Amino acid sequence: MYRQTRSQFKLFTPLNALVTASWRYIYWLPTAFVVSYYFVNLKIISGRSMQPTLNPDFSLWRDVGLFNRYAIHAKLDFARGDIVALRSPENPNRVLVKRIVGLPGDRVKTLPPYPTPEITVPQGQAWIEGDEPFHSDDSNRFGPVPLALIESRLISVVWPPSRFGHLFRSQPTPSKKNISTPQEHSAYQLAMAELDRQRWRSTRVTAASRNST
Numbered sequence: 001m002y003r004q005t006r007s008q009f010k011l012f013t014p015l016n017a018l019v020t021a022s023w024r025y026i027y028w029l030p031t032a033f034v035v036s037y038y039f040v041n042l043k044i045i046s047g048r049s050m051q052p053t054l055n056p057d058f059s060l061w062r063d064v065g066l067f068n069r070y071a072i073h074a075k076l077d078f079a080r081g082d083i084v085a086l087r088s089p090e091n092p093n094r095v096l097v098k099r100i101v102g103l104p105g106d107r108v109k110t111l112p113p114y115p116t117p118e119i120t121v122p123q124g125q126a127w128i129e130g131d132e133p134f135h136s137d138d139s140n141r142f143g144p145v146p147l148a149l150i151e152s153r154l155i156s157v158v159w160p161p162s163r164f165g166h167l168f169r170s171q172p173t174p175s176k177k178n179i180s181t182p183q184e185h186s187a188y189q190l191a192m193a194e195l196d197r198q199r200w201r202s203t204r205v206t207a208a209s210r211n212s213t
Helices: 002-039 182-203
Strands: 040-044 064-068 083-087 095-102 107-109 118-120 125-129 150-159
Touching: 040 150, 095 107
Parallel strands: none
Antiparallel strands: 040 064, 064 150, 083 095, 083 150, 095 125, 107 118
């Protein structure tokens, strides 16, 4: 009888340990949900629409981004040039990752296939585009989108490790000083290409005056 009880105890010991470990995860689950829903969360970024900023061809992995939800929902903190996650105006079950090009009142020179060459962004809406316009479903196809569809703002790439880092709103002008390795030269070329894209986007947007009269 003693041997049978001891055998049963050994049998249930791993199960008890598993239940104890599971309760630890369950205990923290509400906290994880609140942080993910109201503050920050991670998203796997797929597709080519934001290349080469995100998912560049030289990377073997899809980028994973850290997105700030609190900045959007609580502070309405977004600006031209920000990369944001938003619900598709065509399919609410689909989440898009695009860049804000124009805000309410801005005059934007559109790209094909948009039917008119220029548009003034209506109040309460934004003009969003992918960095790779030939592989992007964005405002040039479906027009400006309601600001309420924007869910979060990208603040950092966290995976793969080689691409870990913050995405600053205003990139410093790249310097050619101290370029001594192939990696530094490649980084310089990428920075210059991004600067050219920023300048090209800025030539297409006439910002609305935010000064009160």
